[in-house]
Amino acid sequence: MSELSVVPSLVSPERVPRSAPGAAAVAWMMLERDLKLAFRKASQLVQPLAFFAMVTTLFPLAITPELTRLRHIASGVLWAAALLSSLLALEFLFRDDAQDGTLEQYALSGRALTGLLAAKTAAHWLLTGLPLALIAPLAAVSLGVPAHALPGILASVTLGTVTMSLLGAVGAALTLGVRRAGALLSLLTLPLAIPVLIFGAHATQLAIRGEPYGASLTLLAALAVFGMTVAPLAAAAAVRINLE
Amino acid sequence: MSDTTLNGENVHLWRGERHVLRGVAFTVSGGECLQLTGPNGAGKTSLLRTVCGMAYPEAGRICWRGRDVREDLPSFHAEMAYLGHEPPLKMELTGRENLHYWVGVRRRFAAAELDAVLARVGAGRWADRPVRTLSAGQKRRVALAGLLLMAVPLWLLDEPTTNLDVEGQHLVGALIDEHLAAGGLAMAAVHHPLAVAERGLRRLELGGV
Numbered sequence: 001m002s003e004l005s006v007v008p009s010l011v012s013p014e015r016v017p018r019s020a021p022g023a024a025a026v027a028w029m030m031l032e033r034d035l036k037l038a039f040r041k042a043s044q045l046v047q048p049l050a051f052f053a054m055v056t057t058l059f060p061l062a063i064t065p066e067l068t069r070l071r072h073i074a075s076g077v078l079w080a081a082a083l084l085s086s087l088l089a090l091e092f093l094f095r096d097d098a099q100d101g102t103l104e105q106y107a108l109s110g111r112a113l114t115g116l117l118a119a120k121t122a123a124h125w126l127l128t129g130l131p132l133a134l135i136a137p138l139a140a141v142s143l144g145v146p147a148h149a150l151p152g153i154l155a156s157v158t159l160g161t162v163t164m165s166l167l168g169a170v171g172a173a174l175t176l177g178v179r180r181a182g183a184l185l186s187l188l189t190l191p192l193a194i195p196v197l198i199f200g201a202h203a204t205q206l207a208i209r210g211e212p213y214g215a216s217l218t219l220l221a222a223l224a225v226f227g228m229t230v231a232p233l234a235a236a237a238a239v240r241i242n243l244e
Numbered sequence: 245m246s247d248t249t250l251n252g253e254n255v256h257l258w259r260g261e262r263h264v265l266r267g268v269a270f271t272v273s274g275g276e277c278l279q280l281t282g283p284n285g286a287g288k289t290s291l292l293r294t295v296c297g298m299a300y301p302e303a304g305r306i307c308w309r310g311r312d313v314r315e316d317l318p319s320f321h322a323e324m325a326y327l328g329h330e331p332p333l334k335m336e337l338t339g340r341e342n343l344h345y346w347v348g349v350r351r352r353f354a355a356a357e358l359d360a361v362l363a364r365v366g367a368g369r370w371a372d373r374p375v376r377t378l379s380a381g382q383k384r385r386v387a388l389a390g391l392l393l394m395a396v397p398l399w400l401l402d403e404p405t406t407n408l409d410v411e412g413q414h415l416v417g418a419l420i421d422e423h424l425a426a427g428g429l430a431m432a433a434v435h436h437p438l439a440v441a442e443r444g445l446r447r448l449e450l451g452g453v
Contacts, residue, residue: 037334037337105332
């Protein structure tokens with residue numbers, strides 16, 4: 001009994017407990033948790049990256065090792081590979097938490113699920129999107145892309161993967177109740193990712209030709225901002241439906 | 245009415261073709277524990293999930309402090325804790341980390357408080373081991389520590405003694421007794437009667453289908 005004395009009294013009818021951490025602190029806690037979990041089972045982290053590296057090296061082997069010709073298809077190869085590899089990790093975005101009951105506890109915590117899922121999506125992007133964006137310039141070099149195009153590639157893949165993670169969050173939340181949701185998830189997400197593919201590949205092409213690519217980049221950024229605004233709300237609604 | 249009372253009025257719930265809850269009514273006040281019994285499939289878990297807002301009843305309502313909980317689910321959730329069949333723990337994290345990320349989104353607590361609840365449930369010695377390496381009963385004790393740490397008035401427990409040894413079952417009884425003595429209330433679905441003092445105990449028998 002004496003050990004329990006530090007636990008505060010329960011009967012106080014406070015609506016919002018004074019000791020509740022702020023929304024930013026909660027989001028940060030969620031982000032930290034997901035990063036920690038990801039590093040404890042690193043195989044899931046490496047998978048999308050290995051896939052991306054493999055796909056982009058298969059093309060030179062299959063088509064031609066001539067850099068001048070590879071350069072023409074480089075933007076398409078990079079973007080198709082980037083979209084497919086970011087899909088690969090999406091299935092696990094909410095699934096593990098749904099299975100062990102921790103997602104349910106967050107849904108019942110009285111905290112806004114929207115913020116929690118936004119933090120989870122941010123963690124997912126840091127773990128898959130950002131590494132992809134960082135190795136995309138390397139893959140581009142191996143496809144014969146000139147060095148002056150690399151900043152454009154880095155920027156466009158960074159913005160594109162943000163949108164992919166957000167789209168994927170909605171898809172993953174919607175397919176939470178489905179067994180082996182991988183195929184369904186790609187069917188749901190990839191059509192919606194087509195604008196990202198178009199603007200991303202276009203920005204990359206312009207960068208390779210040495211032309212200004214700012215307009216496409218702005219459109220990619222607009223898509224990302226739109227996703228940030230809407231996707232966490234949609235994902236939270238879908239998670240609530242699927243937990244029932 | 246702002247005193248801690250939970251009541252259900254004429255709750256009807258269908259799961260597909262099955263009419264699981266047929267006009268269930270109950271009242272639990274501060275200092276009371278409602279023990280739900282009934283055969284498998286009688287709707288004990290369904291009732292608990294309906295109370296915490298994860299299942300939508302076709303008819304009837306659940307009131308907390310005299311207000312329908314659906315009017316403001318977040319503030320109801322902030323005052324309740326639900327423990328299901330499986331302890332909601334991440335296998336890759338230690339017990340202590342689990343509690344940090346699970347309860348930490350609800351309220352701030354000091355490390356000393358965390359140590360105190362871990363000691364109370366007898367989980368102090370293995371709190372720094374990954375949950376993956378713990379036995380089912382040890383995981384259950386870590387989950388009970390989370391329940392204490394939430395420091396909320398309403399406990400909704402689904403088979404809280406599952407996987408626990410005799411001493412652990414008495415621990416659950418003692419924890420509920422202390423919770424009731426502090427003015428809290430509990431609702432527990434059980435197969436074996438809880439080791440709870442008779443004074444605050446109320447019973448609800450759900451029928452089979």
